[in-house]
Amino acid sequence: MPAGSPKVPVKFDKVQKYFGPVKVLEQFDLDVAPGEFLVLLGASGSGKTTALRILSGLETATAGRVVIGERDVTNILPKYRDVSMVFQSYALYPHKTVAENIGFPLKVRRVAKAEMDSAIRDAASQVQLGDLLDRYPRELSGGQRQRVALARAIIRRPSVFLMDEPLSNLDAKLRGYMRAELKHMQQALGITTIYVTHDQIEAMTLAHRVAILDRGVLQQLATPAEIYNDPANLFVAQFIGSPPMNIVRGGLEGRYFLTNGARIDSPVGGHVDKAILGVRPEDCAVVAPENVALKGVIYTTELIGDHTLVTVEIGHDKLTVKASKDIHGNQGDTVGVALRREHLYVFDAASGQRIR
Template identity: 75%
Template sequence: MSSTVGVPVTFEKIEKSFGPVRVLEELSLDIEPGEFLVLLGASGSGKTTALRILAGLETATSGRTTIGDRDVTDVLPKYRDVSMVFQSYALYPHKTVAENIGFPLKVRKVPKADQDKAVREAASQVQIDQLLDRYPRQLSGGQRQRVALARAMVRRPSVFLMDEPLSNLDAKLRGHMRAELKHMQSTLGTTTIYVTHDQIEAMTLAHRVAILERGVLQQLDTPARIYNDPANLFVAQFIGSPPMNVVHGTLEGASFQTRSGRVETPVTGRIDRAILGARPEDCSVVPAGQGQFGAEIYTVELIGDHTLVTVRAGEDMLTVKAQKDFTGNTGESVGVALSRDRLFVFDAATGARVR
């Protein structure tokens, strides 16, 4: 299938309420032509509602949406030139794979020869061209999802909309399908908006990630910048596996103090209730009496290429990414050393990051 030229998409001050519950608050996004944008957030963050508003399946309380140079705010779904892939696949059980893929073209009364050609090209793109005569019940979950993707692709829409399409798959297949999706989108060049609660999917797939929490956009940036330069405490803890370590204490000047020790930070301020953040890979376990914090080992988990060491430092638990040959025993006294240049400080009351 030949590549297409993506179109820009805009959410302009989108508000959505269901009765007294406000689901989206002035969501504004400018999505670039051909961009793979991921809407990331926990359940109830408003990400699926935003996608459904763009698809025309929900009506915004206020605001404006555009696709290309068209204002589609009040346009019916069938005239928006978008294809949506759902978590549930939504295949017709009585139709073959070929009939499922070609159904959008049949509805549009595309000539049969052109339908067959487009179906074969779309099926080949997702590597199911050998399954065209089968029915959905004869397919695995991953194969069904590929059929749903091919059906979306066959229309060559202006925009792909994907609502957690991989969440029903097992971990191994999700990893494989992430690579397939990324390659497909890169090849086609179609603007894609993808909804997920899985930060691994967001980090691996997206050109940019929009993180939502309770209907409010928290940060919009590349995965690398979000990981290395989080806007606030919520983003810092939501992105990363294992998540960012947090230690509670006070900030006096550049000195962060807690019962377990004292750390010099790259920022200054005065906060009575402060939180120090450090990624697991920016921490290390050292002999007792060394490092900035005193701690004791809580658990040691060999992951394969590294070992996760969880330690208790006062009332806080920290996870450290250590070498795979790390040895240590539960209850052993150790120290924790932190990389000063990779520390973050947050106001515990507001979650705001101290710059």
């Protein structure tokens, strides 16, 4: 098998991409550490796949530089960039066996047959395909096909793995299994990995760091814990979390947030006419209405299993509370919602920026 590449950094330096008048990436700066598992997270059209394709050489940047290791690869052909890409669609050769699909990158390099056979068996064993080497893609399940694609990427021992939504075609149970396999494999191999997804669970469970994009602009780059607990703006706060962060509209007056006739102790001070208070469902509690300032009526309850989601309608806003599975309450009941002050976030309603 080709010798493993040393861990290398990756750098996007003021990368811009336009398709005609349409801006897809704007002043995109990103440094990926050697051996890091970095996830590019965003909705459709956010620019994440375009960034990956620019790094692979499948797209050309309108402006800026791309650096892999010490090499500026901005104008280098894809085959000379030493990257391996795994696609959502698997991209397997239907007329080749599993072994032939996995070994194809080495066949192109004209690696000796004995060495290639050994490398194929090794790569296949890493993704638990050792007993399926003689099968064809049509004889495999979706998860098995994806593992063939991963093995084909592994066998090259590239400087960088690039993965574009590789698990999105799998069912929920298999996605969970493959997430664990991917994380284990990447840590074992130590290869710098950039992974594109719109699935926040994949991002939170796989990444060393997450880069969140919206309309071609990097919104925040941080660890999953920092993204969740210290969002930079309203977009990030609502994009991460399931259910998403609750928001309540109102105004900031000194040390109080005023909304729906209630005065709520704010973690920050100031005077903002139109502000938004954010709080995650697990940081709320349903209580007796006479005990708190914030009151509303139960809109719906949903028993999830180990907990119940209670949605409370307060004026024009709805708050979802993660409550005990044994909570009692009926639609239309008046209740209070207690908020943990130390876990409240305040945002400027106009800009969406966090008020700290």
